[in-house]
Amino acid sequence: MQNRRSSVDKGRTISRRLFILTGAKLLLLGGITSRLYNLQISDREKYEILSDKNRIREWKTPPQRGIITDYFNNILADNDRVFQVHLSLDEVNNFDQTLFRLKNILNLSNNQTKKIYKKKEKLKPWDTLVVSDNIEWNEFSKLNLYLHELEGVKPVVSSSRYYPYGNSSVHVVGYVGDASLKDIERMEEIKENLVPGLKVGKSGIEYSNEKLLIGKYGIKRYEVNSSGKRISQIDYVKESQGVKIKTTIDLEIQKFAQELLIGKAGSICAMDIYTGEIIAMASSPTYDPNKFTHGINHKDWNEIRDNPLKPFVNKSIAGLYSPGSTFKPLVALAALEYNILNPNLKVRCKGHIEMYGQKYHCWKDKGHGYMSLRNAIKQSCDIYFYEMARKLGVDKLAVVAKKYGLGSSILGDVYFDEKKGLVPNTEWKRNNLGRGWLLGETIINGIGQGYIQTTPLQLCLMTAQLANGGYKINPHIISDENISFEDIKSKIQKDIESLKLSSKEDQRDTYSPIRLYKNSKNIKFILEAMFASTNEPGGTSFRSRYDNKKYQFAGKTGTSQVRRITEAERELDLKQSQILYKNRDHALYIAFAPYKDPRYAISVLVEHGGSGGKTAAPLASKLIKKIIDRHELREQIRKRIANLA
């Protein structure tokens, strides 16, 4: 009986214990279920993102750079097909072995392989290594033969910057190279588009217009497994090309100007005097920008860097020179505008003059005799200008010079290396040199020597703004369709006509062009004197003239001293060819053409070229013919664009 009861007890105990256990189980089950609910329903999105992060990996494809053309749509900066060798690190089993094979097939140097190892260190294990970004076609086809035994090696046909007229266009367009840390920090767009082998602008328009040119990278999305191996392509967002940039340059004239400067150091600029379009901006010596695209080698780099004629300096905008006698038209204009002197005033030139106890020389030792202002400009008599500058004073001269564009940047931020130059006045000297202005300095300033510093492009702009009747224009090198020649020309015409009716200022409206003069007779006088300088016997550039009215131009020579000439040297009367190259005078020339109804202004500078009349004017003469010959063609294009707009 007892056993039976005990047995019943035991059965009850077991059942009770099971009941408690079941309760515990249900609790635990609830725990599991709520955890599942948490993971799969509440936090689902979070884990979905994590799962996609696991399985999807993106590869950026390089953007297509926008092209740069001249005014006639000739391509100055193109994207060329190049053959590259890429290495997908995630697919390579034995990196050393693969690279060794590649080295033999592509004939890589030890130096190059070292660089590749360095590059590899910076990459992630699934990145693509660019082994070579530009190989020859025959190497490329050879590589394709061995491809089956080279895991992870990918021959890629890619695009890369190419400058078809590299030497002629480099100072306008600039060049590209691999993005450096500085580039990446400079611009968000570069950082965003950064892919192995991305090229970015390093100078010129390529640099300043990076934002427009760079384009937008593409994305290839792949599904990858846990070891990073690509399983399948999910998605491909195609890369897009940057904006096309059209310049105002005429490639033919640019090339011609560049040819004129071969063997010399110097600059040639040409500009439309109404629209301000820069038609040519040559600088010599030049270099091949294509060499920089895939990394320049040491030899080429040293050659360019060590060239004493400084190929890297864009002399048109970054070269600073004393304008010499090319400054004289502006000095004369200033004197007339301020009513300093009567143009008929005669000054006697004996070849030298004593002022403030100092002896000042004219370029012509024997002297010009009695000079009027017109003759003084025509024959570039220094004595006359000494006298005029003395009366005018430096501050008034500076006002006029600045008005015409000297002493300030012309193209804004298109070229980071553009220089402002310097138009001195008394205040400037006091503030910057801490000394008072000397009267003797005014005197040499009158012939464009002394502190004054200008770039060739500034001189070109100055000439253009004189030649168009004294109106301010907007110089530019990147084509702007909103600027209409007809519009500007007719406004200037109207302004000149309104002048004849009444000379009162207040009748002008805000849409009128900005006058840079007080009395238009003064401008006419200067232009006429410049005509004489070129087209009348005794003028300094008489030998470079054209009799044909179509090409006939007016200009002004300039010969700027690079150092003071001592009395002893003056006695020797050496010819330029007998002086050391670096001590020779710079030759300058400014001109506008055609004289009747002018349209273009040019400036020519030849460093250490001797006299402006002998060296610079003949180049200008050739260039002007070329420009006039191409005028019709340019007009056609211009009208077509105007019609489209």
Place this chain on the structure above:
Amino acid sequence: MLTERLHTSKYSFLDKLKVLDYFLIIIVILIGAISVFAIYSTESGEFLYYTKNHLIRLVTFFLMFLFLSFIRITFWYQNAYIFYLICLFFLIIVLFFGITASGSQRWVNLYFLNLQPSELMKIAVIVCFARYYHRVQTTDIQNYKFLFIPLILLIIPCYLVIRQPDLGTAILIAGSGILIIWLAGLNLKYFVYSGLLLLVSLPFVISILKPYQKSRILTFFNPDRDPLGAGYQIIQSKIAIGSGGFFGKGFLKGTQSYLEFLPEKHTDFIFTLFSEEFGFLGSITLLFLYILLIYRVISIGFFVRSFFAKLYCFGFASAIFLYVFVNISMVLGLLPIVGAPLPIMSYGGSSMLSIMLGLSIVMSCKIYSQDQIRNY
């Protein structure tokens, strides 16, 4: 003397077929079918090595389960200690001559099968303890003498399994044993005291753990401690389950698994794969099937007459719950990663064998439910 205590009834074969628990069989078939699809998915939908092996084992051991069901429950009663000793013997053999794989020595080569004796021990412990407590009176249970022997019976196999090392299985063996001691009616205070003792000795236990075990435990508390190393499994498992959402990514579409982010997806992490592809709905369904299985085993236990069979059924049901709970909690990041397979679902012959063997004993309890084993 022993046979005197047994009272066996006579059954015709038809009777036996009639009382077979078809409900249980259907649930086993359902879980088995799901497991085949899951393993098939681990091979990205190709009928390869794992799927083939798993299917063969499932079918073989399922037939074995049906066949062994007809062994009289009294046979198991009589040979409970022998079964335990055989398993212990194999564990000792493993200790000296076992096959080593991925750093632990767990298997013994039986030519047709690499047997993992620790898996069998999970069943043997339940059988052995059921037999032991079958005889112990309720009043004697609290006696130290009757507490001492089961503890020895439990500690020896656990120690041998930990030596392999295989912490997961050792915990499951210990857990199964403790569950039966609980069911038999040992006073609650012993459980509380030993729990406290465990807590106090935890620092000491941790100090003798192997470095990889320590790192697993530390990783459990903070998986981001070493996301590519020790924490990798649990992080990837949570990502897989979480990204499955309510309906799952679809059969064969579990990206975490076919892109090989998921470790051990055939064995311990099979639930993760299933949950990724079939979502919350699928997971709950599978859990429900396990609950049904456990419920069925328990309800069989209610209708058997002997304490041995009752203790066995309740014990086995609780053990299955323990296996499922430990495995799923582990892949959900609720428990540290210790090797513990999911019954029937996980790939692995010994685990399948032990579950099917355990089920056949349950079935035997049902078929021979009228057999009486006297308690004294």
